[in-house]
Amino acid sequence: MPLIDIAKARLKTGSIYPAPYGAEMAGRSSIRLGEAGGLSQFGANIVILEPGAKSSLRHWHLNEDEFVMVTQGVCTLIDDHGRFEMGAGDCAAFPAGDANGHHFVNETGEEARFLVIGTKAPHEVATYSDIDLRVEMADGTATFTRKDGTPYAADDA
Amino acid sequence: MPLIDIAKARLKTGSIYPAPYGAEMAGRSSIRLGEAGGLSQFGANIVILEPGAKSSLRHWHLNEDEFVMVTQGVCTLIDDHGRFEMGAGDCAAFPAGDANGHHFVNETGEEARFLVIGTKAPHEVATYSDIDLRVEMADGTATFTRKDGTPYAADDA
Numbered sequence: 001m002p003l004i005d006i007a008k009a010r011l012k013t014g015s016i017y018p019a020p021y022g023a024e025m026a027g028r029s030s031i032r033l034g035e036a037g038g039l040s041q042f043g044a045n046i047v048i049l050e051p052g053a054k055s056s057l058r059h060w061h062l063n064e065d066e067f068v069m070v071t072q073g074v075c076t077l078i079d080d081h082g083r084f085e086m087g088a089g090d091c092a093a094f095p096a097g098d099a100n101g102h103h104f105v106n107e108t109g110e111e112a113r114f115l116v117i118g119t120k121a122p123h124e125v126a127t128y129s130d131i132d133l134r135v136e137m138a139d140g141t142a143t144f145t146r147k148d149g150t151p152y153a154a155d156d157a
Numbered sequence: 158m159p160l161i162d163i164a165k166a167r168l169k170t171g172s173i174y175p176a177p178y179g180a181e182m183a184g185r186s187s188i189r190l191g192e193a194g195g196l197s198q199f200g201a202n203i204v205i206l207e208p209g210a211k212s213s214l215r216h217w218h219l220n221e222d223e224f225v226m227v228t229q230g231v232c233t234l235i236d237d238h239g240r241f242e243m244g245a246g247d248c249a250a251f252p253a254g255d256a257n258g259h260h261f262v263n264e265t266g267e268e269a270r271f272l273v274i275g276t277k278a279p280h281e282v283a284t285y286s287d288i289d290l291r292v293e294m295a296d297g298t299a300t301f302t303r304k305d306g307t308p309y310a311a312d313d314a
Contacts, residue, residue, distance in 0.1 A: 002249040002259060003234065003241050034224060037250020041222040041276045042199055044250070065198040067191060069226075069272060071246065077160065084160050089228065092159040093194020093201070102159060115226060117274050119198045 002037065006046075009036035017057065018144050018152055021133070027053030027106075033115075043118045049075065049106035055114075058101040058129045063121040066094040068104070073112030075104040080129070086114075096121075101129025159194065163203075166193035174214065175301050175309055178290070184210030184263075190272075200275045206232065206263035212271075215258040215286045220278040223251040225261070230269030232261040237286070243271075253278075258286025 010032040015025035027050035034044035047055050058078065070086045077084040077092055079102035086092065086104075094102060096119070106112040124137040133152060136143045144152045167189040172182035184207035191201030204212050215235065225234075227243045234241040234249055236259035243249065243261075251259060253276070263269040281294040290309060293300045301309045 001238055002236060002251055002257065003243070004248040004250055006246075006248065033248050034222075034250060037224065037248070038252040038255075039222045039224060039250050041253065042224070042274065044224045044248075044274065065191075065196045067194065067196060067199070067201045067274070069228075071226075079159060081158055086160070089163075091161040091163065091190050091194070091201075093161055093191060093196050094159055095195040096198065098195075100159065115272075117199065117201065117224070 004033055004037045006031060006033065006036075009033055012045075016142055018133075021057060021131070024054070024057065027051070028055060040120065042120055043116070045116050046071065047104070047114050047116055049073075049104065049112045049114075051106055051109050051111070053106050055104040055116075057131065057133070058103045059126045060094065060099050060101050060129070061096055061118070062125040062127070063096050064119040064124055065096050066119075067117040068092045068094075068114050070112070070114045072114075073106065073110050074108050075112050075114055076107050077102060077104055079103075099127070101127070161190055161194050163188060163190065163193075166190055169202075173299055175290075178214060178288070181211070181214065184208070185212060197277065199277055200273070202273050203228065204261070204271050204273055206230075206261065206269045206271075208263055208266050208268070210263050212261040212273075214288065214290070215260045216283045217251065217256050217258050217286070218253055218275070219282040219284070220253050221276040221281055222253050223276075224274040225249045225251075225271050227269070227271045229271075230263065230267050231265050232269045232271055233264050234259060234261055236260075256284070258284070 013029045015022040031046040069091045127134045170186045172179040188203040284291045
């Protein structure tokens with residue numbers, strides 16, 4: 001059935017980031033709407049940010065377009081251009097290959113939410129702007145390395 | 158800049174449907190958000206339905222995933238499973254190749270809006286459930302035919 005029962009969609013918590021970065025993702029979860037609806041070509045998720053939480057570490061995608069619409073509360077977009085407060089209905093787009101690292105932070109005292117759409121490319125590289133980290137995604141497996149491609153270990157942080 | 162100025166995004170009106178079907182699309186327009194944000198891998202549009210308007214003729218996509226979130230008012234989803242009233246925040250998904258013709262109709266007296274995301278496949282076929290019409294999209298060109306592939310002419314409607 002096309003109609004998505006949001007209350008039954010999978011809620012994803014935690015982080016795939018290696019230590020010590022995973023701990024920075026506390027207060028961030030996501031509702032997997034596209035998965036619930038049987039989509040495979042792009043992800044469609046509601047990201048929930050508790051007060052103080054961030055959507056991700058600041059990064060950009062090599063091969064995947066991304067689109068965001070805030071659906072609740074206020075999210076602050078932080079990217080190479082500055083800081084932008086976004087309320088419900090405000091939208092942003094991040095074309096594949098644009099090396100403009102970005103993330104969303106909830107700097108308010110109330111829960112905030114946004115819908116995020118991202119292409120599911122067969123092979124993807126995301127580069128983290130503020131730290132020596134990149135991730136390669138292939139066949140559903142994420143491999144984190146330093147930016148020079150050498151294996152990442154927490155000691156390197 | 159990632160932040161999309163919705164007031165400056167292109168507003169698309171009218172219809173590419175051949176006669177006599179184009180006239181059925183009165184009261185339907187769309188704001189081209191993904192285009193404004195420089196995206197190429199999927200479309201991201203706000204569809205505006207005046208009272209009585211419909212999003213499209215009922216159809217399904219062969220190669221393109223589709224995702225919808227109602228953002229204002231009430232839209233009635235009509236598909237092979239029935240009729241479903243959707244309010245702001247309600248979502249629906251239509252996986253590529255699922256032969257479940259669908260569209261959205263505004264049966265209220267107030268404007269309704271939804272966000273629609275659809276993959277941009279290099280080659281696409283959409284089939285219209287209730288009439289003898291299909292469309293093939295390739296290299297940005299839409300070619301309407303009867304379902305047996307013969308050329309469409311208005312006399313055939």
